[in-house]
Amino acid sequence: MQGSLSQDAVKIILVTAVLIWVMPLLIGTYTLTVLIVYGMLGLSLGLIWGFGGILCFGQAAFFGLGAYTYAIAAINLGESTVPMILAVLVPGLFAALLGAMMFYGRLNDVYLGVITLVVTLILFKFINSTAGPQYVIGTARLGGFNGIPGFQTLNVPGDPDAYIWGDSYFYVCAVLLGLVFFLVTALLRSSFGRIAVGIRENETRMSLMGYDVRARKTLLFATGAAIAGLAGALFANWAEIVTPNLFSLGQSAEIIIWCIVGGLGTRLGPVLGAAGLAYLKFLLGQQAVVDNTLITGLILVLFVLFLPKGVVPALADLWKVSFGRRPLGRIHQQRRMRNREHRNG
Amino acid sequence: MAELVLETQGLTMRFGGVVAANNVDFKLRARELRCLIGPNGAGKSTFFKCVTGLQTPTEGEVYMRGVETTHWMPHQIASLGVGIKTQTPNVMDSLSVFENIWLAARRFHEPQEANRKTQEIIERLALGAIARDDLGRLAHGERQRVELGLVAVGDPWLVLLDEPAAGMSAEDVERMTAIIHELNKTAAIIIVEHDMQFIRSIAEVVTVFHQGEVLMEDHVDRVMSDPMVRNVYLGKKA
Ligand SMILES: Nc1ncnc2c1ncn2[C@@H]1O[C@H](COP(=O)(O)OP(=O)(O)OP(=O)(O)O)[C@@H](O)[C@H]1O
Ligand SMILES: [Mg+2]
Numbered sequence: 001m002q003g004s005l006s007q008d009a010v011k012i013i014l015v016t017a018v019l020i021w022v023m024p025l026l027i028g029t030y031t032l033t034v035l036i037v038y039g040m041l042g043l044s045l046g047l048i049w050g051f052g053g054i055l056c057f058g059q060a061a062f063f064g065l066g067a068y069t070y071a072i073a074a075i076n077l078g079e080s081t082v083p084m085i086l087a088v089l090v091p092g093l094f095a096a097l098l099g100a101m102m103f104y105g106r107l108n109d110v111y112l113g114v115i116t117l118v119v120t121l122i123l124f125k126f127i128n129s130t131a132g133p134q135y136v137i138g139t140a141r142l143g144g145f146n147g148i149p150g151f152q153t154l155n156v157p158g159d160p161d162a163y164i165w166g167d168s169y170f171y172v173c174a175v176l177l178g179l180v181f182f183l184v185t186a187l188l189r190s191s192f193g194r195i196a197v198g199i200r201e202n203e204t205r206m207s208l209m210g211y212d213v214r215a216r217k218t219l220l221f222a223t224g225a226a227i228a229g230l231a232g233a234l235f236a237n238w239a240e241i242v243t244p245n246l247f248s249l250g251q252s253a254e255i256i257i258w259c260i261v262g263g264l265g266t267r268l269g270p271v272l273g274a275a276g277l278a279y280l281k282f283l284l285g286q287q288a289v290v291d292n293t294l295i296t297g298l299i300l301v302l303f304v305l306f307l308p309k310g311v312v313p314a315l316a317d318l319w320k321v322s323f324g325r326r327p328l329g330r331i332h333q334q335r336r337m338r339n340r341e342h343r344n345g
Numbered sequence: 346m347a348e349l350v351l352e353t354q355g356l357t358m359r360f361g362g363v364v365a366a367n368n369v370d371f372k373l374r375a376r377e378l379r380c381l382i383g384p385n386g387a388g389k390s391t392f393f394k395c396v397t398g399l400q401t402p403t404e405g406e407v408y409m410r411g412v413e414t415t416h417w418m419p420h421q422i423a424s425l426g427v428g429i430k431t432q433t434p435n436v437m438d439s440l441s442v443f444e445n446i447w448l449a450a451r452r453f454h455e456p457q458e459a460n461r462k463t464q465e466i467i468e469r470l471a472l473g474a475i476a477r478d479d480l481g482r483l484a485h486g487e488r489q490r491v492e493l494g495l496v497a498v499g500d501p502w503l504v505l506l507d508e509p510a511a512g513m514s515a516e517d518v519e520r521m522t523a524i525i526h527e528l529n530k531t532a533a534i535i536i537v538e539h540d541m542q543f544i545r546s547i548a549e550v551v552t553v554f555h556q557g558e559v560l561m562e563d564h565v566d567r568v569m570s571d572p573m574v575r576n577v578y579l580g581k582k583a
Contacts, residue, residue, distance in 0.1 A: 191451055198448045201437035208397070208435065209495060210423035210452040 008185050016178035020171065029170035031282060033238050036173045038278040039271040040180055040231040042258040046270030047184055048224035049259060051193065053200030054217060055109065058116030059255045061123050062091040062225035064246035066232025068127070068142075071242045074151040076138035079160040080237075083152075087233035088226045095225030099218040106214075117249065124247040147243030154237045173234055177271075180227055184267055187223070196220050250293075257300050263310025272312060347375040348410065350503050350533045351396065356405035358391050358557075365391035366402070367557035375502070378529050380544045380565070381537045383554030384577060389537045390432050392554070393507050397429050398422045409503065424452075425503075428496035428532070432507040434488055438481035442472050442491050445480055449495040466498045470524060486517035493524055504534040510543050522547055545569070553577075 023032055041063055048054045066087040073083035098119060102112050131144025140148060154169060156162035164172055187193045199206045199213055207213050236242045245251070255274070262273020277296065284292050307314050351373040358366040366388045373379055381389045394400040396407055398419040407415045414422055423429060437445050446466055450459035467476050470490055480488060489509060496504055509525070510518045518540070525547060528534060538544050544551065544565065551568045553560040555577045561568060568574055 191456055194444070195448060195451070198437055198440065198444075201439055202435060204399075204419075204431070205435040205437060205495070206448070207418070207420040208399075208423055208429045208431070209449045209499070210420050212420050 005186055005189055008189075009182060012178055012182050012185065016174060016181075020174045024167075024170070027279070029167050031279070033170045033173050034235070035275040035278050036170075036177050037231050037234045037238060038258070038274040040177050040234070041228055041255055042262065042270035042274030043177075043180065043184060043267065044224045044227035044231060045255045046259050046262070046264065046267065047187075047227065048220055049256075050264040050266065050270065051188060051200060052196045052217060052220040052224075054221055054224075055113055055256075056116045056221070056224070057113045057249075057252055057256070058120035059224070059228055060247055060249070060251035061116070061120040062095055062228035063232040063235070063251070063255075064123065064127075064242075064244075065091040065094060065225075066229030067236040067242040067246050068148070068232075069229065070233035070236045071148045071151045072137050072140040072142075074153075075140040075148070078152055080152055080154045081157045084154075084230075084233055087236075088230050091229030091232070092222045092226035096218060096222040099221035100214075103214040103217045103221075117252070120247055120249060120252055124244055124249070127244040127247060145244055147241050149241040151236070151240075153240060169237065173238075176230070176234065180230065181267065181271070184227075188267070192216075192219075254296070257296060259310075261299060261303050261310055263312035263314070266310070266312045266316075269310050269312035273310065276311075347377070349373070349408070350375050350377075350410055351535075352408040353392075353396065354406045354408075356392065356395055356407065357403050358388075358395055358400065359403045364557045366395060368405070369557075369559055371552070371559070373503075373533050373535060375533055376529065376531070377550070378525075378534045378548060379536070380548040380551045381535060381554060382539070382544060382551055382568075383560070387554040388557040389554050390507055391557075393431075393505060393535075393537065396422075397427070397505060399431075423499075426499065426501050428499055428501035428504040428528075430492050430496055430506045430509055432511075432537070434485075434492060436480045436488060436492055436495070439479055441477050441479055442483075442494075443467065443476045445491055446494045446498050450498045453499050462498055466494045469497075469527070470494050471520070486513045489513060489517070490520065490524075493521065497524070497528055501528075501532050504528055504532045506534065507537045508539065509536060510538060510540050518543055541569075 027035075041059070044062070045056060045059045048056060069090040070083045070087040073086045074080055077083060102115055107115065127142065128145050130142035131146065133141065135142040135144070140151075142148065152160065154164045154172065156164060195206070195211060195216060199211070199216060203213050232246065235246070254277070258273035258277055259270045260273070261277060262271065263269030277299070281292055281296065284290065284295055303310065349372060351371070353369055353371040356366055356369040356371070357364065369392060371392075381392070383389050391400065395402040398414070398417050398421065401416060405415070406413055409422070409425060409427065414425075419429070437448070440448075443463060447459055447463045450462040450466075454462055467473055470493065472487075472491065472494065475483060475487060480491060483491070493509065496506070506525075510521055513521065522543070525534060525536070536547070548565045550562065551565045552562045553568060553574050560577065561571060561574055563571075
């Protein structure tokens with residue numbers, strides 16, 4: 001990454017501020033809020049997949065876990081601050097355990113995909129089957145396929161009667177996304193982030209240099225899950241109900257598609273991919289002519305075929321070609337000449 | 346006599362019916378430079394992988410500076426101060442030369458010191474002109490040199506190089522030789538090689554592998570003129 005972290009901070013604050021101001025002129029804040037939540041969810045997978053090389057087919061599991069943790073804790077506690085914190089910690093710890101099992105067990109990528117997928121399915125099936133009155137945690141009934149409605153939504157910390165809703169809730173979500181985006185940026189700039197990218201590039205080499213790849217992947221995986229958990233809690237507050245559908249495989253697949261379309265290996269790509277495709281889905285949902293999933297599938301196929309790097313990297317390349325500083329100097333000249341020699345010799 | 350930095354006792358590695366390494370007893374002392382030679386499939390790389398933790402031997406033990414490391418993982422062995430280069434190029438292709446070496450340096454140093462160390466290695470290995478280039482775009486010889494940089498930046502006391510000169514130009518090999526001599530001032534080194542000229546220019550003691558076993562271990566001149574070695578190795582090769 002170029003520049004310094006404080007420059008990044010300034011950029012993120014400016015962009016967040018402008019978007020908070022401009023976007024509500026175009027789209028209603030209620031819809032915007034859920035787009036922000038999905039953006040955060042996209043970012044969570046974009047972090048572990050794009051920068052850590054961990055393709056998780058069950059990111060929705062952590063999203064759902066965050067939402068349910070929030071709902072259950074909010075019903076029991078009657079306020080929102082501790083539930084919000086728990087909604088980050090519980091998925092994070094769950095992922096740390098699951099990740100440790102997978103990475104210390106030296107499972108390869110395919111098994112990792114299968115296991116995360118199966119865990120999502122199990123959670124989905126389990127939550128769906130908890131309709132009976134015996135499934136309670138504290139005073140919260142799990143409610144099976146009906147989900148959990150009627151929990152305390154976000155309030156000003158320390159004042160359970162001061163609800164944060166409507167436009168205010170939109171501002172909170174937008175600022176939180178900006179904050180998470182900044183934290184991800186800081187993480188990627190840190191040694192931890194650079195080492196994670198090294199591991200993505202070549203695990204064997206990194207372990208031959210003395211890095212414990214298993215521990216680092218576990219930690220990164222848990223970080224991604226914690227972010228997904230926060231997004232889940234924000235979603236729960238927005239929807240004011242949590243249902244097993246949060247854990248669905250369809251949701252997990254969608255997150256993967258957001259990342260591919262937006263651009264892996266970038267921070268912005270998954271956020272924009274998520275918000276853009278979710279908005280498209282919202283627009284399509286208002287008509288009945290074409291099927292929603294069909295369009296999503298079509299978009300995925302078109303991207304894989306024609307823009308496999310995704311929107312953001314493609315735009316960045318275009319920008320570099322049109323306006324960027326030309327790579328000047330000897331080195332590149334030498335490279336060109338050497339390449340020519342290669343071809344000729 | 347100098348300290349034993351590496352010792353294997355009865356090291357054996359079987360893949361199904363294939364005995365890739367058979368009862369290998371091997372000793373290496375501090376600051377020694379040893380070459381391993383042997384025909385294709387002799388078990389050199391297998392021996393290497395067992396020593397570096399990339400594979401766990403079926404039988405036998407590995408000791409490094411007196412500590413048993415037989416069942417250790419590669420990162421634990423590397424953390425002791427062992428620099429490793431595998432036979433196939435093993436680098437981070439989409440990262441720059443600087444970033445590659447920095448990651449190796451960061452394992453043993455704080456970020457600022459890692460920056461300094463990286464810069465130092467880049468100068469020592471004459472990589473300055475390509476420091477910002479991605480590894481994937483470099484020529485083979487340059488990549489090999491960077492990989493040697495990854496090994497050197499950790500200030501290792503034991504260096505294991507599997508075919509470092511393979512596919513390199515004469516000029517690159519010469520540069521590689523200088524770097525290896527430099528490393529050898531502080532580290533014991535094992536080099537697996539096929540290039541006889543390179544071995545002659547660099548080695549004193551040579552260990553010959555054949556069908557998983559140590560066939561002979563002696564001074565390079567005596568090894569090269571030994572009829573048995575010529576038969577199994579040079580006869581076929583040269
Ligand atoms: N993972 C494996 N599974 C099965 N057999 C293997 C494996 N690795 C090596 N072998 C076999 O073990 C024997 C020794 O191979 P090794 O790679 O150690 O030879 P080498 O001396 O390094 O050869 P080269 O000079 O070609 O690199 C060969 O017969 C090889 O086919
Ligand atoms: Mg080999």
